[in-house]
Amino acid sequence: MQLTGAEIVIRCLQEEKVEYIFGYPGGSVLFIYDELFKQDQIKHILVRHEQAAVHAADAYSRSSNKIGVCMVTSGPGVTNAVTGIATAYMDSIPLVILTGQVPTAYIGQDAFQEADTVGITRPCVKHNFLVKDVKDLALTLKKAFYIARTGRPGPVLVDIPKDVTIQKAEFHYPKTISLRSYNPVIKGHAGQIKKAVQLLLDAKRPMVYTGGGVILSDASDKLIKLVRMLGFPITQTLMGLGGYPGTDRQHLGMLGMHGTFEANMAMQNCDVLLAIGARFDDRVIGNPAHFGQVPRKIIHVDIDPSSISKRVKVDVPIVGNVPDVLDEMIRQLEASQSRPDEKALAAWWAQIEEWRARDCLKYKMGKDVIMPQFVVEKLYEVTGGDAFVTSDVGQHQMFAAQYYKFDKPRRWINSGGLGTMGFGLPAAMGVLFANPGATVACITGEASIQMNIQELSTCKQFRLPIKIINLNNGYLGMVRQWQQMFHGNRYSESYVDALPDFVKLAEAYGHVGMRITKPEDVEPALREAFGKHKNDLVFLDFVIDPKANVFPMVAAGKGLSEMILAEEL
Amino acid sequence: MRHIISILIENEAGALSRVAGLFSARGYNIESLTVAPTEDPSLSRMTIVSIGSDDIIEQITKQLNKLIDVVKVVDLSEAAHVERELMLVKVRATGKEREEMKRMADIFRGHIIDVTESSYVIELTGDTRKLDAFLDAIDRSLILETVRTGVCGIGRGDRILKV
Numbered sequence: 001m002q003l004t005g006a007e008i009v010i011r012c013l014q015e016e017k018v019e020y021i022f023g024y025p026g027g028s029v030l031f032i033y034d035e036l037f038k039q040d041q042i043k044h045i046l047v048r049h050e051q052a053a054v055h056a057a058d059a060y061s062r063s064s065n066k067i068g069v070c071m072v073t074s075g076p077g078v079t080n081a082v083t084g085i086a087t088a089y090m091d092s093i094p095l096v097i098l099t100g101q102v103p104t105a106y107i108g109q110d111a112f113q114e115a116d117t118v119g120i121t122r123p124c125v126k127h128n129f130l131v132k133d134v135k136d137l138a139l140t141l142k143k144a145f146y147i148a149r150t151g152r153p154g155p156v157l158v159d160i161p162k163d164v165t166i167q168k169a170e171f172h173y174p175k176t177i178s179l180r181s182y183n184p185v186i187k188g189h190a191g192q193i194k195k196a197v198q199l200l201l202d203a204k205r206p207m208v209y210t211g212g213g214v215i216l217s218d219a220s221d222k223l224i225k226l227v228r229m230l231g232f233p234i235t236q237t238l239m240g241l242g243g244y245p246g247t248d249r250q251h252l253g254m255l256g257m258h259g260t261f262e263a264n265m266a267m268q269n270c271d272v273l274l275a276i277g278a279r280f281d282d283r284v285i286g287n288p289a290h291f292g293q294v295p296r297k298i299i300h301v302d303i304d305p306s307s308i309s310k311r312v313k314v315d316v317p318i319v320g321n322v323p324d325v326l327d328e329m330i331r332q333l334e335a336s337q338s339r340p341d342e343k344a345l346a347a348w349w350a351q352i353e354e355w356r357a358r359d360c361l362k363y364k365m366g367k368d369v370i371m372p373q374f375v376v377e378k379l380y381e382v383t384g385g386d387a388f389v390t391s392d393v394g395q396h397q398m399f400a401a402q403y404y405k406f407d408k409p410r411r412w413i414n415s416g417g418l419g420t421m422g423f424g425l426p427a428a429m430g431v432l433f434a435n436p437g438a439t440v441a442c443i444t445g446e447a448s449i450q451m452n453i454q455e456l457s458t459c460k461q462f463r464l465p466i467k468i469i470n471l472n473n474g475y476l477g478m479v480r481q482w483q484q485m486f487h488g489n490r491y492s493e494s495y496v497d498a499l500p501d502f503v504k505l506a507e508a509y510g511h512v513g514m515r516i517t518k519p520e521d522v523e524p525a526l527r528e529a530f531g532k533h534k535n536d537l538v539f540l541d542f543v544i545d546p547k548a549n550v551f552p553m554v555a556a557g558k559g560l561s562e563m564i565l566a567e568e569l
Numbered sequence: 570m571r572h573i574i575s576i577l578i579e580n581e582a583g584a585l586s587r588v589a590g591l592f593s594a595r596g597y598n599i600e601s602l603t604v605a606p607t608e609d610p611s612l613s614r615m616t617i618v619s620i621g622s623d624d625i626i627e628q629i630t631k632q633l634n635k636l637i638d639v640v641k642v643v644d645l646s647e648a649a650h651v652e653r654e655l656m657l658v659k660v661r662a663t664g665k666e667r668e669e670m671k672r673m674a675d676i677f678r679g680h681i682i683d684v685t686e687s688s689y690v691i692e693l694t695g696d697t698r699k700l701d702a703f704l705d706a707i708d709r710s711l712i713l714e715t716v717r718t719g720v721c722g723i724g725r726g727d728r729i730l731k732v
Contacts, residue, residue, distance in 0.1 A: 118583060119586070122583075122586065122587060122590055123590060123594050126637070127637040127638075130582070130583075147637060179637070180640055180732060181578075181579055181637060181638055181639055181640040182637050304635070305631050305634070305635075306628065306631035306632050306634075306635050309624070309627065310628060
């Protein structure tokens with residue numbers, strides 16, 4: 001049967017079992033929106049800015065492992081979406097982004113709302129396509145979904161000129177697809193895994209370090225099994241939190257620039273390091289030369305060969321899908337006669353407990369002023385540690401990562417790689433569409449929240465009962481912290497003046513607003529928000545200590561063990 | 570060190586910019602880049618000459634392999650290979666220099682492919698050093714214009730880059 005391009009788009013999305021499209025209509029996608037109108041299988045979520053559409057689709061994927069889909073129009077629709085696309089790309093989130101384009105005959109003529117979408121987005125997508133012939137449309141969309149979800153996942157963009165959505169072609173959606181130029185490795189090399197297992201068994205001071213790859217590949221169960229079997233300490237990156245239970249004794253907390261003392265010390269001083277789905281980035285290991293001063297053997301499991309030996313030389317590289325590799329490791333360990341060195345391990349744990357006893361996340365409770373750490377701790381208590389937590393970027397993000405102990409994967413949703421302010425609120429929307437009825441908190445700050453605050457309107461339209469935890473210190477907190485520590489207290493442009501009355505603002509959008517200024521009111525306010533106002537969006541504006549800083553801290557360019565601790569100041 | 574990287578890539582619009590964009594985005598160096606379709610018109614073969622440490626070259630080949638359109642990547646300079654570059658040089662050829670220029674072209678096994686009363690166009694192939702040597706051998710002031718294709722290369726014997 002002959003279908004128009006617009007009909008083909010919708011049929012393809014239906015074949016892919018897409019539930020939601022996050023988007024914003026415009027001239028070049030009108031025919032697709034028209035087809036969307038005529039069916040009811042796929043629901044469209046109208047956002048208020050294209051960046052939010054991508055963040056929402058992104059968090060929909062992060063919190064469910066389904067592919068997020070968004071649709072925007074040509075020109076400004078695309079350029080607005082770019083920040084969202086780059087955010088997803090840096091964190092390897094599978095998305096399919098459909099963009100309208102001016103008619104093929106107009107391309108290159110500076111037409112109204114024309115932008116070189118494929119050119120603009122090339123460096124921040126896993127792949128992108130411009131469909132110039134309606135006959136290629138279905139196959140291209142099939143490729144897009146396939147590429148987005150396989151291998152190291154990522155966003156894939158399909159640019160569709162308006163005339164292509166009108167022209168007709170025979171519709172055929174292929175069941176499977178293979179590309180000669182794209183064959184991700186799944187199984188790890190058995191010989192390499194054998195070498196790795198031997199290293200782990202011989203280790204005296206072993207350490208497991210995991211990242212977002214564990215979450216993305218749903219390898220949590222296997223990771224827990226392996227780590228418990230070995231009895232080794234484990235630390236997780238910002239992107240990996242929840243992959244291994246945050247409350248477990250073997251977990252040393254997050255590592256890196258704002259990691260715990262015990263995690264960073266163990267990372268620096270281990271003799272065998274098992275890195276899984278993590279990429280040794282600058283915020284994680286600090287200065288690579290300093291990290292290299294302690295000799296250690298590194299095993300690195302990752303599906304992307306280019307992540308291996310990029311910043312740190314690796315001794316045993318294992319390219320493969322994390323759960324498949326972990327399966328094989330567990331199998332070989334079970335088959336092996338030898339066990340980890342109990343005595344060495346006991347001594348190592350004794351050392352780690354000594355580090356842990358420093359209690360590096362301790363903070364001074366104010367009598368009159370609310371500490372941000374306290375708000376996150378109370379949020380953890382009130383939500384039973386089981387909420388989905390999205391965040392923006394800055395101090396509040398670090399406090400959330402440090403004090404909310406995530407026990408499950410896909411509960412902690414944040415922009416780790418790109419560090420995009422304005423991510424939190426649209427992300428919370430996406431989480432709720434993927435997990436209807438879930439408890440969702442967006443931990444944010446008064447600066448970040450204003451970068452996509454217009455989405456309060458979307459939240460009203462779709463009745464999304466998000467709880468916004470605004471840690472309001474009147475500063476760009478992380479910028480101010482760096483200025484205090486490294487720029488002689490010169491707070492250049494980091495003070496946010498003329499803040500809105502967030503309570504009135506929330507109310508203006510039809511939501512509930514609360515302003516909390518005293519420590520004793522923190523818990524009651526949270527209980528009210530998650531209790532009485534369970535079904536409302538509540539904007540909780542916590543007025544917090546403006547000078548609270550995030551510790552421990554590894555200054556940029558310093559080594560992991562050169563932390564600045566709160567107690568030292 | 571100088572490396573010659575050969576790439577088989579889907580012959581699609583924008584494929585070249587994906588490769589070029591990768592090099593500029595990640596700060597890798599390109600000495601030369603040549604590209605043309607192969608005997609199978611659905612594939613292009615690209616040759617890139619880059620200078621970098623072994624670590625950098627390893628990252629370059631990994632990153633190239635990561636591009637969806639890239640089918641195969643080989644570092645030709647890892648083993649025996651031949652490389653050639655084509656150069657066209659337009660030189661002033663008048664008076665006694667006309668004969669001298671003809672002789673130099675012959676010595677370097679070049680061909681004169683265009684002749685006017687006052688100029689020659691000399692075609693020369695060889696590796697990069699040979700072409701450099703020719704330019705050094707003739708009187709610089711006589712060179713009117715040069716154009717070079719950049720290096721293309723192929724493995725010796727059984728080393729074959731094919732799908």
